Amino acid sequence: MKKILLSLCFALVGLASHAAVTATDFQYDEASFTTEFQEVTELENALLSSNFSLNALPESDRLAGYMQAMASPVPFSIDDMDWTAFAWGFCCWPVGFFVVGINSNKTSDQKLSFWIGMGVSVVVSAISYIANPNPFGTTGM
Amino acid sequence: MPYLLVIICSCFLLASQAAAQQLNRIQSDFSVKSKVKGSEGARLVMGTCYYELGSHQIVYEIKFPTREIWIFKDSIQLVVRNDSLIATKPAQMRVELSTLHLGLTQQLAHYGLKNSPFEVESVHKDKNLTITTWKPPSTMGSKLGKVATSAEDKKLQGVVFYHPKGHILRKQFFKSYILVQGYPFPTEVVDIAYDGAKESLQQTTYSNIKINETPSRNLYTYSPLYVPARPSTTKR
Structure with a gap:
């Protein structure tokens, strides 16, 4: 009996998940949507009326705050890491310095990845030196 | 009889003129606002x-927040500044499914699904909407x-994408025709x-x-003048 009830429940859940599409699926909260974009819409209108001249934007605290947020760079995250540049920094930073570090064709993300790679290399080397200051086992005899 | 010939010839001429006036390029100012619902920050991108x-690419001349050109082609996005390619990224959109392509090829009414492997499963009316359900191959x-897809007065009103288990993954609404x-x-x-x-929200106007x-400046088939030997590739 338990098994039959369980099967029935699964069948009902399955049916519910494949229920017919209704007009309700094609609705969204328009008022909430407009509110979410209220500030950015003000900026959009200001940009349009000033023909994209940022200096001509009206002085408004909210807009100024928004502009500051837009101007500040997006924080670097692990997704932005260029692993080739990182490897140059980690494995062979003297060559990597010329290949990535001062190469004008490289992006800021690549350069930062190189410096992170080099930093990690220095830290790892320091830790291994502190842990084992005499890696070759020479005793000075 | 000669009148009939003249009428037939005129019909052919008119038909050929209509074919010559078919839509083949579109240009528009745009703004894209996007944010995660309830979060503080929002993103605004504006331009043309x-x-x-036939070009298989959409070119966005960005005027805000930075002056750049974005080219969406196949599955990649090229970022160009001062005519020099500065980055390539995986594209977040497909040209064939863009509003510009669907509008220009007059496939918007069915969201291009008629020419896809999807098949019509059912068509029914609910309130004032004609709802068509398409099943995957x-x-x-x-x-x-x-x-x-839902249509009102033969114009696409919305598209809803479902997970194989049935819940909604994404909704798109096409408004103010x-x-x-x-x-x-x-x-x-x-x-x-x-x-x-x-919930990730986006509004394109x-x-x-x-x-x-x-x-005056043909950007339809634009490609960057300077391409470094190895432009950066980012995952974003």
Whole structure:
């Protein structure tokens, strides 16, 4: 009996998940949507009326705050890491310095990845030196 | 009899003229606003976009927040600054499914699904909407969910993408249609993507839409003048 009830429940859940599409699926909260974009819409209108001249934007605290947020760079995250540049920094930073570090064709993300790679290399080397200051086992005899 | 010939010839001439006036390029000012629902920050990108049939690329001339050119081609996005390619990224959109392509090829009414492997599963009316449910090809049934389109007055109103298990993954709404050279084109596209409790919102508006115009600077088939030996590739 338990098994039959369980099967029935699964069948009902399955049916519910494949229920017919209704007009309700094609609705969204328009008022909430407009509110979410209220500030950015003000900026959009200001940009349009000033023909994209940022200096001509009206002085408004909210807009100024928004502009500051837009101007500040997006924080670097692990997704932005260029692993080739990182490897140059980690494995062979003297060559990597010329290949990535001062190469004008490289992006800021690549350069930062190189410096992170080099930093990690220095830290790892320091830790291994502190842990084992005499890696070759020479005793000075 | 000669009159009949003249009439037939006139019909052919008119038909050939109509074919010559078919839509093949579109240009529009645009703004894209996006944010995660309930979060503090929002993103605004504004500029002008260009699309020509056969070029297989959409060119966005960005005027805000930075002056750049973005080229969406195949599955990549090229970022160009001062005519020099500075980055390539995986594209977040497909040219064939863009509003510009669907509008220009007059496939917007069915969201291009008629020419896809999806098949019509059902058509029914609910309130004032004609709702068409499209099922994925049987070979992809476990990976792809159904897609539903709704139309009002033969104009696409919304598209809903479902997970194979039945829950909604994404909704798109096409609003504020205007007639451009006799063809309906939406000037507002609302996009809501669901990822668990997270809702990503996006609103795209089009204005100053021009069809078949030749601008002073032809950006329809633009490609960067300078391409470094190895432009950066980012995962974003």
